[in-house]
Amino acid sequence: MNHFFQKQRYLIDFTLASLKRRPGKNLSLLLVYTMIVFLLASVMLFTHALRTEAGIILQDSPEIILQKMQAGRHALIPAAYLEKIGHIRGVVSKHGRLWGYFYDPAVKSNYTLMVPSERKLKNNEIVIGATIAKTRGLGTGDILAFRSADGRPFSFRVKDILSTESELVSADLILLNESTYRNFFNIQEGYYTDLALSVRNPNELRKIAEKLVVKLPDTRPILREEILRTYDAIFNWRQGIVFVLLSGAVLAFVIFAWDKASGLSAEERKEIGVLKAIGWETSDVLRMKFWEGSIISLSAFLLGYLAAYTHVFYASAALFEPILKGWAVLYPDFHPLPFVDGLQVATLFFFTVFPYTVATIIPIWRAAITDPDTVMR
Amino acid sequence: MRKSSIFFLYSGVLFLLLALSALDAGIRGDAQAHRLSLMSQQVSELELTDLSLFTEARYTRHLSQADLHSAFQDHPIAFEHFPSGSLVTPPQTQ
Numbered sequence: 425m426n427h428f429f430q431k432q433r434y435l436i437d438f439t440l441a442s443l444k445r446r447p448g449k450n451l452s453l454l455l456v457y458t459m460i461v462f463l464l465a466s467v468m469l470f471t472h473a474l475r476t477e478a479g480i481i482l483q484d485s486p487e488i489i490l491q492k493m494q495a496g497r498h499a500l501i502p503a504a505y506l507e508k509i510g511h512i513r514g515v516v517s518k519h520g521r522l523w524g525y526f527y528d529p530a531v532k533s534n535y536t537l538m539v540p541s542e543r544k545l546k547n548n549e550i551v552i553g554a555t556i557a558k559t560r561g562l563g564t565g566d567i568l569a570f571r572s573a574d575g576r577p578f579s580f581r582v583k584d585i586l587s588t589e590s591e592l593v594s595a596d597l598i599l600l601n602e603s604t605y606r607n608f609f610n611i612q613e614g615y616y617t618d619l620a621l622s623v624r625n626p627n628e629l630r631k632i633a634e635k636l637v638v639k640l641p642d643t644r645p646i647l648r649e650e651i652l653r654t655y656d657a658i659f660n661w662r663q664g665i666v667f668v669l670l671s672g673a674v675l676a677f678v679i680f681a682w683d684k685a686s687g688l689s690a691e692e693r694k695e696i697g698v699l700k701a702i703g704w705e706t707s708d709v710l711r712m713k714f715w716e717g718s719i720i721s722l723s724a725f726l727l728g729y730l731a732a733y734t735h736v737f738y739a740s741a742a743l744f745e746p747i748l749k750g751w752a753v754l755y756p757d758f759h760p761l762p763f764v765d766g767l768q769v770a771t772l773f774f775f776t777v778f779p780y781t782v783a784t785i786i787p788i789w790r791a792a793i794t795d796p797d798t799v800m801r
Numbered sequence: 802m803r804k805s806s807i808f809f810l811y812s813g814v815l816f817l818l819l820a821l822s823a824l825d826a827g828i829r830g831d832a833q834a835h836r837l838s839l840m841s842q843q844v845s846e847l848e849l850t851d852l853s854l855f856t857e858a859r860y861t862r863h864l865s866q867a868d869l870h871s872a873f874q875d876h877p878i879a880f881e882h883f884p885s886g887s888l889v890t891p892p893q894t895q
Contacts, residue, residue, distance in 0.1 A: 436804070436805040437803055437805045482849075485850045486848050497868050534856050534858075534859070536856075536862060536863075542846050589836045589839055589840075590839050590843050592853065593840050593849050594843060594853060595856065596862070651851070654864050658888075723811075723812075726812075737829070756853055761829070762826035762829050762830055763826070763830065
């Protein structure tokens with residue numbers, strides 16, 4: 425056993441010396457490889473953390489949201505629909521929600537204006553999200569002036585700023601009371617944006633949704649599980665820019681491995697020929713090359729993964745921010761919680777380390793089984 | 802020092818950092834649990850339905866509440882007016 429380990433150590437010594445003879449080539453190889461792993465691992469860690477966080481946070485969102493549909497679009501729902509729903513067994517409470525969007529031309533950003541059901545606010549008093557406060561440079565007691573869609577000027581006094589720790593859900597929120605909301609958007613009494621229903625038994629949600637559609641055919645119920653499913657599918661690898669990123673990285677890796685697998689340089693062939701001529705067994709050459717592949721791929725995996733971990737959980741995935749921000753002005757300053765899926769890390773390890781190591785061994789095996797004299801010529 | 806010893810040391814450090822990253826994930830997760838509970842509380846109190854991650858368009862701000870016929874939702878990889886439309890899928894209703 426000891427002999428085996430000693431032999432492997434000598435092989436590693438030799439392999440490292442061999443890698444050192446071509447420092448430029450091997451270091452650039454390691455750099456490219458590390459960057460591919462970094463990119464893949466960053467996408468993987470970020471999307472998994474965000475999906476998990478969304479799954480936990482949105483567990484507390486309303487059980488059923490009922491929207492009125494008109495000409496295929498979401499329209500205001502009459503309060504009379506609350507009576508039309510009547511008594512459905514299992515529904516504990518039902519009430520209207522008031523929320524909408526406002527485009528602020530001063531900073532070219534969209535806000536979500538919302539009437540909180542539990543928080544009591546006076547007329548023209550608002551509570552704003554921390555990102556709005558930062559973007560507009562506002563503090564508690566400051567005045568925020570808007571012009572409504574019909575041109576009337578409104579001045580709101582900032583009563584409070586929502587916690588910076590909850591920016592992921594409240595970055596663009598402006599909370600105001602019902603009468604101010606109705607006045608600002610010119611929405612008459614008796615209309616809501618949508619209805620929120622809470623249900624005693626979650627197993628009955630689908631049945632209740634079916635009953636709602638039968639009673640009110642022009643409505644669309646949105647269940648909490650649908651909200652959760654929407655966020656579970658966010659940044660799905662099969663679509664959009666994530667797919668472009670992944671396919672780019674995977675193609676780069678394939679070209680890279682293919683280049684390795686398709687042939688050896690004259691220098692490498694000569695090296696194998698010399699080793700065989702001085703008495704190395706084919707198996708020793710293969711072991712040596714196995715170590716070469718392992719040293720490079722393992723280093724690339726570990727360095728790439730650790731850099732990705734630091735990038736996502738310590739630098740708030742700063743490289744992704746321009747992509748996620750898009751054309752938006754308000755972007756929450758949030759730090760993804762480090763939820764790491766061991767299986768995903770293992771899959772990444774398998775798909776990055778294993779193919780490269782195998783790709784290095786195959787051409788070596790072809791060269792190693794030929795006559796040393798032929799190889800050296 | 803033999804080259805293999807340096808390699809073992811280097812690999813050991815990297816594996817140690819890997820193990821530390823797993824430990825860090827656990828510790829930071831616990832330390833920030835109150836942030837999650839604060840957000841959950843806010844979602845419950847204000848009856849929020851979506852993350853304010855993409856504020857550029859109404860149908861990306863409230864992904865789960867968007868009309869099924871909004872521009873980017875025609876097809877999962879259809880060309881989209883807003884950049885974030887290429888990052889997310891339509892509401893998952895099935």
